[in-house]
Amino acid sequence: MSKHVLAQNQYGKAENRIVAVTRKGDNGAWHEIRDLNVSVALRGEYRDVHLTGDNGNCLPTDTTKNTVYAFAKEHGVASPEAFGILLAKHFVTSQAVIHEAQVRVEEYAWERISVPTRKEQHSFARKGQEVRTAQITYSANTGLQVLSGLKDLTVMNSTNSEFHGFIKDRYTTLQEAYDRILATKVTARWANSAPAAADEEHDWDRSYQKVRRHMLEAFAETYSYSLQQTLHAMADRVLDNVSTVNEVRLNLPNKHHFLVDLEPFGLKNDNEVYFAADRMYGLIEGTIHRDGVRPVIATSDWITA
Numbered sequence: 001m002s003k004h005v006l007a008q009n010q011y012g013k014a015e016n017r018i019v020a021v022t023r024k025g026d027n028g029a030w031h032e033i034r035d036l037n038v039s040v041a042l043r044g045e046y047r048d049v050h051l052t053g054d055n056g057n058c059l060p061t062d063t064t065k066n067t068v069y070a071f072a073k074e075h076g077v078a079s080p081e082a083f084g085i086l087l088a089k090h091f092v093t094s095q096a097v098i099h100e101a102q103v104r105v106e107e108y109a110w111e112r113i114s115v116p117t118r119k120e121q122h123s124f125a126r127k128g129q130e131v132r133t134a135q136i137t138y139s140a141n142t143g144l145q146v147l148s149g150l151k152d153l154t155v156m157n158s159t160n161s162e163f164h165g166f167i168k169d170r171y172t173t174l175q176e177a178y179d180r181i182l183a184t185k186v187t188a189r190w191a192n193s194a195p196a197a198a199d200e201e202h203d204w205d206r207s208y209q210k211v212r213r214h215m216l217e218a219f220a221e222t223y224s225y226s227l228q229q230t231l232h233a234m235a236d237r238v239l240d241n242v243s244t245v246n247e248v249r250l251n252l253p254n255k256h257h258f259l260v261d262l263e264p265f266g267l268k269n270d271n272e273v274y275f276a277a278d279r280m281y282g283l284i285e286g287t288i289h290r291d292g293v294r295p296v297i298a299t300s301d302w303i304t305a
């Protein structure tokens, strides 16, 4: 027996890549696809597995992988959230030793390639870098928690951004900026209210598009005096407009754009030519939630998978 303590532990198959094709229309010629990366983590009575070599409580990770693929056939993939809810509930309700299941889903977006000469539709092009995310956690005790999100959504405002009035100490060299580029790669997570999570009819695709649209509109419409202020405006706009969302956490790297010195060439740089720095970057993060609602989104454990 070990004299040490087994603390939090979980296991399951990570990053099950799955493309689900749904055939619709005449002869099933109209295809719809959902391209997912699904990770399963199970929590429960796993002391013996770690300490004694007794695997009697251990549902193999291989089985969790098989379940993901079989569920895609048996139930279809209506949305990342709906699929995750089905899986998380299945693991907890089918095995007494599994107390809690967490399913993390990334979805890669594809857009249809339309060909005028062809009726059937089964060709797609990968859409940008943006990834939709969902994290579903279920246990009999705490119920269902559904966090939705996105990552790698890169946005830019080429004006309407200033940054000045900041602290200046002996190490400060940053010049005050009255017209700068504001660019960031958005990672967002939002917590859905318990009634929305429990509602089997909830349209997850619609609420995803709504949250995404409000974040983008707030980014575009906010005259920014800091990325922090823009972050707050983006989350605020979501909470104002999407009643089923209780909390928003944003992770916004400030993708710096530095004005290039063109003086050596006798040219004036009138905020026209910038050097786009890859690294380092300012990293602005924050959670905004409804008053009276306890925040649930982890501030550390951040990127899915």
Ligand SMILES: O=c1[nH]c(=O)c2[nH]c(=O)[nH]c2[nH]1
Binding pocket: 163, 174, 225, 226, 227, 228, 254, 282
């Ligand atoms: O929007 C900004 N917020 C900061 O906190 C900061 N710090 C910095 O150097 N540039 C910026 N920009």
